[in-house]
Amino acid sequence: MSLQKALFLQEKFGSFAVGAKDVPTPGAGELLVRIEATALNPVDWKIQKYGRWIEKYPAILGCEVAGTVEYVGEGVTGFSKGDRVVCEGWLTSDRASFQQYAITDAEVTGKIPPHISFEQAASISGGIATAGLGLYADVDPAGRGGAGLFPPWEVGGRNKYAGKPILVLGGASSVGQYVIQLARLSGFFPIISTASLHNEDLLKSLGATHVIDRKLPFEGFQVALTSLLTSPLEIVYDAISVPDTQQAGYDLLAPGGTLAVTLAITAKIDLQANKRVFQVFGNVYEPTTRKISVDLFGSLEGLLATGDIKPNPVRVLPDGLLGIPGGLKELEENKVSGVKLIARPQDTPQ
Ligand SMILES: NC(=O)c1ccc[n+]([C@@H]2O[C@H](COP(=O)([O-])OP(=O)(O)OC[C@H]3O[C@@H](n4cnc5c(N)ncnc54)[C@H](OP(=O)(O)O)[C@@H]3O)[C@@H](O)[C@H]2O)c1
The missing domain is CATH 3.40.50.720 (NAD(P)-binding Rossmann-like Domain)
Structure with missing residues (x-):
């Protein structure tokens, strides 16, 4: 089993540190994605500051995956190794996005057209899920x-x-x-x-x-x-x-x-x-809103290709995963306006 770098929140209310962890293996219906870019969200600093939503530490945060398919799980159709994809991450060890590889569910993973960079793509999944489910899902x-x-x-x-x-x-x-x-x-x-x-x-x-x-x-x-x-x-x-x-x-x-x-x-x-x-609960892994999430992410490539949906303007942070804690501080202090902060996990220094 190979190792990857991940950014760990070491304990509740604790600090972040980069460490090593196994690259996970995707199961049936899943993809393993090599994460080229991820985005920072308010929930990430709120978890560190308020100690909510996660009980098991050390924990990996990050809810936005953009990268290439590394491995296709059993039964998945429509995806091949090397496809450029985008998906929401989730706050579990294998699905969080502040690491170099993560698992996604193929049916809520979208493809990225060629003119969209990985950095731009990383700004899409959480925002469009929260917007799209908020407007178009039914109340559970x-x-x-x-x-x-x-x-x-x-x-x-x-x-x-x-x-x-x-x-x-x-x-x-x-x-x-x-x-x-x-x-x-x-x-x-x-x-x-x-x-x-x-x-x-x-x-x-x-x-x-x-x-x-x-x-x-x-x-x-x-x-x-x-x-x-x-x-x-x-x-x-x-x-x-x-x-x-x-x-x-x-x-x-x-x-x-x-x-x-x-x-x-x-x-x-x-x-x-x-x-x-x-x-609103902008989470594509929620069973009650799963069907509409599948339809939204299935339509995403077309919406991006035609320019009907444009990614957020982005600003890329330095030093891969090491740049994330400083970016979260900027978000917490309301210093970010109109742009999404992006990190490139593969750029993490040795
Ligand atoms: N329920 C869910 O599933 C879900 C999912 C995602 C996010 N959220 C929550 O939704 C909120 C937005 O998340 P986000 O990632 O979209 O935030 P974000 O991109 O970090 O928001 C930053 C922007 O907020 C604007 N802003 C701040 N205070 C404002 C105010 N009083 N009136 C109008 N605009 C204001 C600023 O606009 P200007 O620069 O123009 O001043 C700034 O550009 C956060 O609280 C987040 O935790 C919830």
């Missing part, structure tokens, strides 16, 4: 899931919601950028988003029709939003989901409307208001 019995809209990657899905407005809070975030693009494919109009105004051109290039300064106080925001609406605002996607943005999203939603949040629900719910709020 636990109250998590999505708004239940009809997806644009299905026949008859393009422009299905033409003329309906959508508000995307935090459009410059990784998730927000994919929500805007999917909303554009679904035909929503206008697509109104909040961001720092230096990100206005980026958001408009993705499909936002209007960008409102995210630092406006609520009253000013409400006036600006209302002036842009010609029909009731029935869907709000809050990609940020801190208490202030959730409450603003809830208050601005029309009766009968739906608010998607990406963190635990904190908005004060008015039972008389007839507004639905749910927490």
